[in-house]
Amino acid sequence: MRVLIVDDEDLARDRILRILSEFEEHQVVGQATNGHEALQKIDELTPDIVLLDIRMPGMDGLEVARHLVGMDEPPAIIFTTAYDEYAIEAFKVHAVDYLLKPVRSDRLKEALGKAVRPNKVQWKALNKKEDGSIKARTHISSRTRKGIVLIPVPDIYYFRAEHKYVTVRHKEGEVLIEDTLKELETEFPGKFLRIHRNCLIALDYILALEKNVSGQPCIRLRGIDEALDVSRRHVAHVRQVMNNLMTRK
Numbered sequence: 001m002r003v004l005i006v007d008d009e010d011l012a013r014d015r016i017l018r019i020l021s022e023f024e025e026h027q028v029v030g031q032a033t034n035g036h037e038a039l040q041k042i043d044e045l046t047p048d049i050v051l052l053d054i055r056m057p058g059m060d061g062l063e064v065a066r067h068l069v070g071m072d073e074p075p076a077i078i079f080t081t082a083y084d085e086y087a088i089e090a091f092k093v094h095a096v097d098y099l100l101k102p103v104r105s106d107r108l109k110e111a112l113g114k115a116v117r118p119n120k121v122q123w124k125a126l127n128k129k130e131d132g133s134i135k136a137r138t139h140i141s142s143r144t145r146k147g148i149v150l151i152p153v154p155d156i157y158y159f160r161a162e163h164k165y166v167t168v169r170h171k172e173g174e175v176l177i178e179d180t181l182k183e184l185e186t187e188f189p190g191k192f193l194r195i196h197r198n199c200l201i202a203l204d205y206i207l208a209l210e211k212n213v214s215g216q217p218c219i220r221l222r223g224i225d226e227a228l229d230v231s232r233r234h235v236a237h238v239r240q241v242m243n244n245l246m247t248r249k
Contacts (some may be wrong), residue, residue: 001028001112004047006038006064007080008056011216012101016080019105026112035059039067039141043148047075049115054081059138059150067141067148076115078108116134136187140168142175147173153191154239157205157221158228159184161198193241195219195230209235210230 003026013031020028029045032038034056042050054061061062061079068074082101091124130157139150155171165176166184169233181200193201205221209230212218217230230238 001026001048001115002045003027003112004030004032004038004045004050004075005042006032006035006041006050006061006201007053008033009053012053012080012103016103016108019103019108023037024111025108035061035064037152038064039148041145042068042075049076049078049112051078054079055083062135063137063139066135066137066224067139067150074151078111078115136191140177140179142177143170144175151175153188154204156202157224158202159192159200160228169224169226193238195228195234195238197231199228201228203241206242208244211236 001060003020005013005016005028007016007018013033017028017031020026025045026049028043029047032041036060038050038052041047044088052061052064061081065077065079068077078099080099080101080103082182097115099107099111135151139152142149142151151168151170151172157169158169159181160167160169161181164178166179166181168175168177181194181198185194185200188227191203193203194200201221205223207220207222208217209217210227212227217235217238218227219230220227
């Protein structure tokens with residue numbers, strides 16, 4: 001089995017590497033030191049198993065796992081961490097094991113023995129909190145010909161549904177994702193506002209609500225020249241939200 005080790009601590013990676021050298025049936029194909037690098041290596045190396053530290057600077061291991069939902073064959077994940085407070089959340093996916101640091105040889109062998117690739121239903125469980133609500137990601141991931149592209153949520157101007165995909169307009173350009181607007185609206189309450197059945201805009205970039213030459217209500221956002229149509233059924237709510245934002249300021 002092809003194994004990728006992900007941990008921001010050199011000593012932790014070295015310990016796992018030494019233990020894995022005892023197991024001939026497993027081959028270490030790479031290492032990563034943070035969440036962004038992990039996603040790139042998973043995309044490039046297609047490991048069967050990822051030994052994934054949960055607590056890392058920036059994007060943590062739980063979010064890394066959630067970005068794998070869109071893969072046709074996501075790898076099996078074995079979480080590793082020094083903090084047992086994550087155990088309940090990690091075990092929400094039945095095929096995922098959980099190892100406390102320092103990792104022991106016998107426990108790692110046991111975990112590797114039962115590691116199987118989870119199905120998409122199990123992966124989606126990683127998106128749920130105990131109350132059933134969705135945990136908001138810090139980044140949106142898009143799979144392109146060049147690999148996985150990660151867009152920080154604060155850099156996103158809007159999401160717009162077009163045919164089977166959703167376009168993400170952000171500070172560096174545009175990408176396509178497979179999430180639905182409904183899923184995004186549920187995941188990011190208070191960050192994005194629906195202005196049309198096919199569009200969500202970032203509240204932080206709202207500049208003005210106005211009308212175009214044909215009298216159609218539209219929104220202008222800071223940072224882009226494009227004016228976005230506001231459907232008539234959403235105008236009243238958009239005005240209310242904008243008034244609330246002005247009041248807070």
